Structures are given as C-alpha cells and as structure tokens.
Amino acid sequence: MKRIAMLGSGFIGRFYADSLQGQRSKDKIISIYSRREEAAKKFATDYQCDRYTTNLEEAIAHPDVDVVCISLPNHLHEEAVMLCCKHKKAVLTTKPLGRNAAEAKRMLLAVEEAGIFNGYLEDLVYTPKFLKSYESVKNGALGRILWAKSREAHPGPHSDWFWDIEKAGGGCILDLGCHCIEITRTYIGKDIKPIEVMCWADTQVKPIDAEDHSIGLIKYENGAMAQFEVSWTFRGGLDLRDEVMGTEGTIWVNNFLRTGLEMFTTGKGADYVAEKAESNTGWLFPVGDELNELGYNHMFAEMFNCMENGTSPRETFYDGYIVNAIIDAAYKSAKSKSWEPIQLDIWRGKTGLSKESHLIEHDKDHYLIKEEMTHYGTKKLILKNKQTGKIIEKVIE
DSSP: OOEEEEEOOSHHHHHHHHHHTTSSSOOEEEEEEOSSHHHHHHHHHHTTOSEEESOHHHHHHOTTOOEEEEOOOGGGHHHHHHHHHHTTOEEEEESOSOSSHHHHHHHHHHHHHHTOOEEEEOGGGSSHHHHHHHHHHHTTTTOSEEEEEEEEEOSOOSSGGGGOHHHHSSSHIIIIIHHHHHHHHHHHOTTSOEEEEEEEEEOOSSSSSSOSEEEEEEEETTSOEEEEEEESOOOSSOEEEEEEEETTEEEEEEOSSSOSOOEEEOSTTOOOOSTTOOOSSEEEOOOTTHHHHTTHHHHHHHHHHHHHHTOOOSSOHHHHHHHHHHHHHHHHHHHHSSOEEOOOSOOOSOOSOOOOOOOOBOSSSEEEEEEEEOTTSOEEEEEEETTTOOEEEEEEO
C-alpha cells in the first residue's frame, strides 16, 4: 500500500482521488493540502483522509507519506516538486509539467539529482482506446507512421487560474496541447526527435489575454508530421479525437464525445452527465466509466506498480520537459508566423535521422505508385519509370 499526500483539492484532485482509491484498492490518500482550509477539510471528509493542512511543506514532509500527487495550478508545480526533492518523496504531477521548458527542465534535473521516483500524469496516453491503438502501431499494423493528429476541444476549463496567463503560463495550447502533443509524439515514436513547429493561435471568443483556439504542425526528424487542434471555444461537450496514418493503415479514435451510449432526457432529476458536458437536457452522450475512459485507472496502476518494481513508468518528467519545449516553439511560431525550431537542451532519443525513402521498388525499371483491383475484376498498376520519370498504367487480366 502506498500512502499518498494529495496537493490540491479541486476538480483534478478529486478525479485523481476517485481513481487512486478505487482501481488498485490498496492505496490511500492520508493527507490533503489545499490553499483554503474549508476546501481541505471537505476533501478530507469526503475521502476519509487522516489529516488536512494549508501548509504545503507540512503535507509533503510528513513521515507517513510515501508519494506526493500534485494537482495544483501550473504556477505552483515547481515549488511543490522542489519540496519533494528536499524531503526525498516520490512525486507524481499533473500536466503540464511546467509553464515553459525552463521550469520543466529545472524540475527534471532536480528529481533526477534527488534520485526520487517521478511520474508525469498524462492520462490520455493511458486510455483503453489509446493503449489498444498504440499496441497495433507498435506491432507494425500501420507500417511506417507518416502523420498523427490529435484534437481536444471544449468550452473551457473549470477554475479561475486557468484563465490567468501568468498563473497558467498560456491558454489552450498549454492546457490542451500538452495532451495532443504527447499523444501524437507517442504514436510517431518518443525516440524520434521533434525539430520544428508551425502554429496559428488566436483569441476568438473569451475575454482573456491568452489564446483560446489553436492549430499546430510538428515536424519530426524522420519526416513524420504531427498535428494538434485545441480550443476553449468548442460548444457541445468534450471532443477528444485522434487519427494515425501509416504506409499500411489508418486508425481513427473517438475517445469521448460520441461514446456509443446515447440518452434523451427532459432534465427533470438529471445532474452530472460527463466532463465538460454543457447541458443535462435533450440528447446526451454519457460516458460509461469516466475514470477509465480518460485513462486515470491505467495511469495510476502503472505508476504505483513501477514504484514497487523499481522501474520507470512510460511517462516521466523527461516527457513533460519535451512537451513543454515543443509548446514553447509553438508559442514562438504563433507570433512569428513561421516555422520555429524546437530548443531541446536535453535529448535522450535517436539523433541524425533523415526522411525515409518513399520509393517503392516494383521491378528493375519501375517504382510502384499504386496497385488496385478494379470493379471489373482486373488489377491495375500505376508505375513510374526510374530513368525517364514517365508514369504509366499496367492492367493485369
């Protein structure tokens, strides 16, 4: 059993608590820190915590605590992580790791110097649909991955600090793009270096200083492309979709908005339906097991199993740092309107890759462009002459 100090009693802290004390059925939140005493007290009552406090270091340093779980606003992550390093406590933190790559780098180096377990809580690479899709990609079902796209859009986050550009560090790119970037990065290969970003961002609807809508492209060293679409302006719920395209296949994933469960209600007696749902009347799309569908159960199970086994989880502070570095380049690109290089002071993957050849050998004289079976029962080949470049078609009866 792991004894956990939860830092933060709000929306994400409660999501985490529901999963932490449910999936493995042996871990226990023994302490809750909140900046507001009444919130800490209520959380402690709801989750039967032994103690609550408004003192951050007290929560982390308590001798009974094995693991610290950070579900605090972005601007408080670094302080909490440094205290975990000081008191040699295993640490898990919500996304994004930092408000920028500089913060993330300091946290990464600190936990590694302290020698403590560190987990980056990127739940959307632990969803059941993602895990199944990724297994197919890893086993070669799609061939060489050419393009990966991830979209997250909803009407906007729950708490006031998200809308404060200083506390949050950015807008929807930082809040939602961190998910999409890590999803596409995982499909393409986390050992493949991201090299540059082209990004558009604007404030279209919300009266805030940060962006509320953005689209970006990320180029990888092996020629693969990633695409993210993020918005705090989308109406109709929480839209989580991924697409992956390879030389041998395609995957489409709809994680949340259309769940296969549809319900109509007049609203009498209706309450919570699903995260970011905008209505509790009319036709609704409830989620059967929200904690599981959003990846929390698989994420925490792996994190704690890795702690016990002495291994690293699939998502560490290093991954959080890489994501922050890509986001920094996205913000630069949104301002410059041009491709911006990704500055990676720390890179532990492959180097010196080049774009793989797109030329498919057909015979000694031709490359194959396309092969298809026609509706009239013959096979057609589209070929390109290696010497002249002439394109021909060849019909095989």
